[in-house]
Amino acid sequence: MAAASPFADLDHALQSAREIWFNKIDVNGWLEAFASHPAIGTTSPSISQWSKEEQSTALATATDSTVQELVEWNARYSAKFGFVFLICASGRGTPEILAELKKRYLNRPIVEFEIAAQEKMKIIELRLAKLFKTPARMTPSMTAQLPAMQSDKAGDSVVSSISIHMLA
Amino acid sequence: MAAASPFADLDHALQSAREIWFNKIDVNGWLEAFASHPAIGTTSPSISQWSKEEQSTALATATDSTVQELVEWNARYSAKFGFVFLICASGRGTPEILAELKKRYLNRPIVEFEIAAQEKMKIIELRLAKLFKTPARMTPSMTAQLPAMQSDKAGDSVVSSISIHMLA
Numbered sequence: 645m646a647a648a649s650p651f652a653d654l655d656h657a658l659q660s661a662r663e664i665w666f667n668k669i670d671v672n673g674w675l676e677a678f679a680s681h682p683a684i685g686t687t688s689p690s691i692s693q694w695s696k697e698e699q700s701t702a703l704a705t706a707t708d709s710t711v712q713e714l715v716e717w718n719a720r721y722s723a724k725f726g727f728v729f730l731i732c733a734s735g736r737g738t739p740e741i742l743a744e745l746k747k748r749y750l751n752r753p754i755v756e757f758e759i760a761a762q763e764k765m766k767i768i769e770l771r772l773a774k775l776f777k778t779p780a781r782m783t784p785s786m787t788a789q790l791p792a793m794q795s796d797k798a799g800d801s802v803v804s805s806i807s808i809h810m811l812a
Numbered sequence: 813m814a815a816a817s818p819f820a821d822l823d824h825a826l827q828s829a830r831e832i833w834f835n836k837i838d839v840n841g842w843l844e845a846f847a848s849h850p851a852i853g854t855t856s857p858s859i860s861q862w863s864k865e866e867q868s869t870a871l872a873t874a875t876d877s878t879v880q881e882l883v884e885w886n887a888r889y890s891a892k893f894g895f896v897f898l899i900c901a902s903g904r905g906t907p908e909i910l911a912e913l914k915k916r917y918l919n920r921p922i923v924e925f926e927i928a929a930q931e932k933m934k935i936i937e938l939r940l941a942k943l944f945k946t947p948a949r950m951t952p953s954m955t956a957q958l959p960a961m962q963s964d965k966a967g968d969s970v971v972s973s974i975s976i977h978m979l980a
Contacts, residue, residue: 670894670921671839726838753838754926761922 654776678727685714705737732766822944846895853882873905900934
């Protein structure tokens with residue numbers, strides 16, 4: 645990724661990120677990246693500014709009972725698949741997320757694994773777009789989340805190398 | 813799987829094994845099962861009787877240079893994908909296995925992950941068929957390999973529960 649940077653524009657950065665995420669990072673790397681995500685609906689103060697922003701619609705549409713249901717289905721999902729339920733939550737209400745979780749729960753493990761990776765890529769794309777649009781908005785808690793994109797093999801971080809070039 | 817046994821016949825056992833392998837065991841379980849396999853072409857005395865029989869054609873067609881090439885490509889494959897190259901070797905010569913390895917090396921990690929799981933299922937099917945055909949051939953080194961099929965979640969072993977009912 646370092647070799648691919650600096651990036652001419654957002655499209656170039658997205659293309660490089662997709663290439664690395666889908667073609668270079670192995671399945672163990674995907675599982676590591678998934679493991680860095682808090683369960684959706686988590687409201688702990690330690691979750692990132694990125695996640696807070698992406699889940700603002702979900703939070704605004706949550707009720708005690710839907711939150712409780714989300715906690716239960718998150719646990720059921722993790723028990724079946726061995727990783728946390730990942731969804732690009734931006735603009736999605738809690739009822740929609742819950743419906744998606746229940747639908748995806750029925751998938752075969754390998755099918756769900758690939759869907760989760762696609763959702764993770766959507767999250768990365770969204771964050772890259774934000775970085776390119778308003779670099780000044782980048783906060784320390786956002787940068788702290790970036791190593792989740794790291795590939796041991798590539799020995800580099802997609803987003804952090806982008807941010808170095810974009811924010812310098 | 814224990815609930816599904818005893819098995820009326822081989823077809824019933826295969827159907828149960830496939831259902832568990834593809835629908836119940838999660839991706840971590842696949843990785844664990846893959847990890848129990850020696851690299852193809854390994855001739856260490858500790859490899860199972862199952863593997864020895866399955867690789868007899870490969871062994872008969874191996875030369876010093878193809879074995880060396882296999883070792884190199886196995887290492888390259890593991891470095892890219894994070895797990896060992898799995899192939900149902902039965903009846904396949906070393907040149908064919910090597911050609912398959914080089915072709916599959918080009919795959920995306922998620923694609924290769926599913927192919928490896930399909931190959932692993934072929935190996936399981938072959939072993940189940942042998943168990944059903946000639947149970948008396950079952951040796952201690954064969955049974956020692958069976959926990960590789962175990963799913964922590966199912967809390968049971970596909971093959972060992974079959975063997976209990978078939979060999980009792």
